[in-house]
Amino acid sequence: MSLGRRQFLQRAAGMAALPLVGRAAMAETYPARPARILSGFPPGGISDTYARLIAQWLSQQLGEQFVVENRPGAGGNLAAEAVAKAAPDGYTLLLTTSADAWNATLYRNLSFDIVRDFAPVAPISRGAGILVVNPAFVPKSVSELIAYAKAHPGKVTVASAGIGSAPHMFWELFRSKTGVDMVHVPYRGGGPAVVDLIAGQVQVYFGSFAATIEQVRAGKLRALGVTNATRAPALPDVPAIAESVPGYEASIYVGIAAPRGTPAAVVGKLAGTMKAALADPGIAKRIAQLGDSPLSLSTAEFTKLVADETEKWAQVIRVAGVKAE
Numbered sequence: 001m002s003l004g005r006r007q008f009l010q011r012a013a014g015m016a017a018l019p020l021v022g023r024a025a026m027a028e029t030y031p032a033r034p035a036r037i038l039s040g041f042p043p044g045g046i047s048d049t050y051a052r053l054i055a056q057w058l059s060q061q062l063g064e065q066f067v068v069e070n071r072p073g074a075g076g077n078l079a080a081e082a083v084a085k086a087a088p089d090g091y092t093l094l095l096t097t098s099a100d101a102w103n104a105t106l107y108r109n110l111s112f113d114i115v116r117d118f119a120p121v122a123p124i125s126r127g128a129g130i131l132v133v134n135p136a137f138v139p140k141s142v143s144e145l146i147a148y149a150k151a152h153p154g155k156v157t158v159a160s161a162g163i164g165s166a167p168h169m170f171w172e173l174f175r176s177k178t179g180v181d182m183v184h185v186p187y188r189g190g191g192p193a194v195v196d197l198i199a200g201q202v203q204v205y206f207g208s209f210a211a212t213i214e215q216v217r218a219g220k221l222r223a224l225g226v227t228n229a230t231r232a233p234a235l236p237d238v239p240a241i242a243e244s245v246p247g248y249e250a251s252i253y254v255g256i257a258a259p260r261g262t263p264a265a266v267v268g269k270l271a272g273t274m275k276a277a278l279a280d281p282g283i284a285k286r287i288a289q290l291g292d293s294p295l296s297l298s299t300a301e302f303t304k305l306v307a308d309e310t311e312k313w314a315q316v317i318r319v320a321g322v323k324a325e
Contacts, residue, residue, distance in 0.1 A: 040076025088261035127292035209291025
């Protein structure tokens with residue numbers, strides 16, 4: 001090899017290495033200024049609670065402020081769109097949830113793609129729901145509910161917290177796997193739905209643990225099953241719906257995502273810090289108080305989870321013909 005060619009290749013190799021060196025240096029100094037975590041839902045809700053929980057941890061561990069910015073609207077799409085268009089430098093992050101996976105199909109003309117345009121960093125938690133009924137309702141098990149609904153098609157009412165909400169999605173999955181015909185009654189939020197369920201205005205609801213477990217313990221609602229694939233430690237005597245409906249599993253993940261193109265070293269630093277949070281007893285206790293379980297996955301595993309959930313719910317939504325309001 002001639003000297004000129006050798007020098008050219010050495011210089012080319014050096015030039016190629018510069019971005020890697022720059023990225024590594026960026027990870028060492030990251031964060032060098034405050035960062036934002038955008039939440040697509042209003043203050044006070046469970047998404048906001050998670051955003052502030054992880055923001056406080058990241059601030060304490062990384063030495064810069066991680067500030068929560070609420071961007072409610074369009075089922076969380078306003079926040080997701082803002083992050084998708086942000087600079088991929090780790091200073092604008094998204095509190096991503098299963099709603100983002102549902103929205104990919106619920107909304108027809110999104111300017112972003114949850115799988116293509118984001119770099120999932122790490123999950124925080126995964127939460128299931130409880131299939132609850134009014135105590136005066138006849139069925140006392142999932143199998144009895146299915147039989148009753150099939151014997152009385154179009155006569156049983158199932159509430160939700162609105163079109164595209166978790167209770168709605170959990171119900172649509174149940175319907176797709178059982179073929180039961182119930183009348184869907186969407187409310188503007190879970191609170192009014194639970195009030196009417198207790199009052200007997202509606203009969204069935206797929207509620208979150210946080211919204212329904214105390215009502216179950218007080219005897220105001222009857223739990224027929226949990227939406228986990230297996231029984232939940234908080235309600236060990238309540239069977240999983242999957243025990244009667246094979247393959248049924250519905251849950252909500254919560255995590256952090258960054259714009260696609262964010263340096264892997266920055267993503268790795270954030271992911272490692274978040275994984276340490278889930279091992280902290282105080283953080284784990286707070287997640288349990290919210291009715292969920294810590295979800296510790298690698299970035300690659302979380303990326304696969306987001307893609308799998310997006311595809312899973314796309315099939316359910318398309319079959320049901322659900323469209324966002």
